[in-house]
Structure formats: structure tokens, C-alpha cells
Amino acid sequence: MAEQSFNSRVYEVVKRIPRGTVATYGQVAALAGAPRNARTVGYALHANPEPGVTPCHRVVFRDGSLAPGFAFGGPDEQRALLEDEGVTFIPPAPNGNAGADGWRVDLDRCQWQA
DNA sequence: AGCATGACGTGAA
DNA sequence: GTTCACGCCATGC
Structure with missing residues (x-):
């Protein structure tokens, strides 16, 4: 196997993310x-050759959002999954604020600390 | 060999 | 607080 593509190295990092914790793309990249x-x-x-092995659902954006449209099975499924692992989520509208939808992960509490 | 695209991040308006 | 645009690097054709 010569050198595994960047791809493989990323999977190794993502696979070592502890349960109940999330990491940002930048964190994984670093x-x-x-x-x-x-x-x-x-x-x-996106190439994710081993679904089920690479918890890509634990990888979120820098602001705690997930990839829209590419969420495996739907954003609701991913939210429930992370929440079930113990990840804290922040509701979109705390006070009738319509428009801002899209649950964000509480990176202050659940972002993975390498 | 080069071109176009892409699950991002950061800065600025 | 939100939204737009640019830049970074790797992959695919």
C-alpha cells in the first residue's frame, strides 16, 4: 500500500473520535x-468507503452544523444519533425566532479534545 | 498535463 | 447576528 491517500489518514482520525463527542473538519484535518x-x-x-466504520456523523462544521443534504439518512437521524451518544444540541429558535433553523452542536461541551 | 469541482475555514460587509 | 466571497488542497476526468 504505498502511501494511503489523505482519505485513509482522515478515516483513522475520525474513527478515533470518542463516543459522545464531535470534531470539526478543521480539527480532523489538523x-x-x-x-x-x-x-x-x-x-x-464523502468518499467514505467504509460506512458504519467511519463515524462521519461525529464530524461537524466549525459552527456546529452538519452537512446539509449529505447527512446519512437525514439530519434528524444524525441529530438523534449524536444526542443518543450524549452530545448536547442547541435548538434553532429559543424564542420564536423563525428562519434560523438547523440544530447546532454545543462545541463548547462536546467538541473532541485531542 | 491541466481544468473544474468540492461534507470547509476565515474575514469582511 | 447573518450573509457573501475568497482561498486552501486533493480528487476525478
Whole structure:
């Protein structure tokens, strides 16, 4: 196997994310050895050759949001899954604030600390 | 070999 | 607080 593509290295990092914790693409990219490749990390997860093995659902955006449209099974499924693992979520509208929808993860409490 | 795209991040308006 | 645009690097054709 010569050198595993960036892809493989990203999976190794994502797979070592503890349960009940989430990591951002930038965090994974940095741990993978590419602090500038957050975008490539997303590309790697998109390739995700081993679904079920790589918990891509634990990888979220820098602001705690997930990938819209690419969520495996739907954003509701991912929210329930992370919540079941003990991840804290922040509701979209705390006070009748319509428009701002999309649950965000409480990175202050659940972001993975390498 | 080069071009176009893409699960992001950050800065500024 | 939110939204737009640019930049970074790797992959696919």
C-alpha cells in the first residue's frame, strides 16, 4: 500500500473520535496533518468507503452544523444519533425566532479534545 | 498535463 | 447576528 491517500489518514482520525463527542473538519484535518485541508477532509468523508466504520456523523462544521443534504439518512437521524451518544444540541429558535433553523452542536461541551 | 469541482475555514460587509 | 466571497488542497476526468 504505498502511501494511503489523505482519505485513509482522515478515516483513522475520525474513527478515533470518542463516543459522545464531535470534531470539526478543521480539527480532523489538523490531526490528519493538514490544517489547511478541511475541505479535502470533507471530500474524503464523502468518499467514505467504509460506512458504519467511519463515524462521519461525529464530524461537524466549525459552527456546529452538519452537512446539509449529505447527512446519512437525514439530519434528524444524525441529530438523534449524536444526542443518543450524549452530545448536547442547541435548538434553532429559543424564542420564536423563525428562519434560523438547523440544530447546532454545543462545541463548547462536546467538541473532541485531542 | 491541466481544468473544474468540492461534507470547509476565515474575514469582511 | 447573518450573509457573501475568497482561498486552501486533493480528487476525478
